[in-house]
Amino acid sequence: MNQLSEKINKGLITTGIIVASTIASAVPCLADGAGTADTGVTTAFSTAGSNTLATVEAVAPYAITIFVAILGFRYGKKIFKLVAGG
Numbered sequence: 001m002n003q004l005s006e007k008i009n010k011g012l013i014t015t016g017i018i019v020a021s022t023i024a025s026a027v028p029c030l031a032d033g034a035g036t037a038d039t040g041v042t043t044a045f046s047t048a049g050s051n052t053l054a055t056v057e058a059v060a061p062y063a064i065t066i067f068v069a070i071l072g073f074r075y076g077k078k079i080f081k082l083v084a085g086g
Contacts, residue, residue, distance in 0.1 A: 022048065 022045075
């Protein structure tokens with residue numbers, strides 16, 4: 001039950017961060033001279049999407065490398081034990 005509670009809390013924290021960043025990126029639509037609200041919101045969401053995609057593109061190669069190294073070590077150890085007979 002405690003693990004379920006921790007997972008729910010982590011999910012709520014993640015959702016809160018996403019909502020807060022979305023609201024913060026939509027604030028420029030309320031500035032003077034930003035045009036209509038539709039244009040401002042569209043621009044804000046486009047900017048937020050571009051920034052998110054750029055961050056993922058920058059982090060993904062390192063994350064995938066670390067993930068593959070961890071899995072390689074975990075399964076490589078098991079395969080070595082199986083082949084070595086131990």
